[in-house]
Amino acid sequence: GRVLGAVAMLVALVVLRAQPGCGEKTTGFFQEVSEHKCQFFNGSERVRFINRFIYNGQQYLHFDSDLGLAVADLPMGEATAEHWNSQSDILEYLQGSVERFCRHNYEVHKPFTVERR
DSSP: OHHHHHHHHHHHHHHHTOOOOTTOOOOOOOOEEEEEEEEEETTTTEEEEEEEEEETTEEEEEEETTTTEEEESSGGGHHHHHHHHHOHHHHHHHHTHIIIIIIHHHHHHGGGTGGGO
């Protein structure tokens, strides 16, 4: 829903290097990054998905599939963590990344990484 839309908008702005509207001046530079990380244990027997959200170099929020919750790392992430944790559809989507993102990519890259040892 809204979270995916916000992430898609952020990606579009970064990729397209959106410029301010006519006549507007920027007041500075900011950077927002979302980092997805998969940790594999014993092949793909146990998989952990971590999604980190970073603003100007500071991690303010993360989702950890081992916890099954969003965790605020800074005060600016508290409202988002509370909202996500109150929405089962958001948590299910994020938790589903273990299968949809991590295990899928493990199988795709396995012939070029794991099996080349």
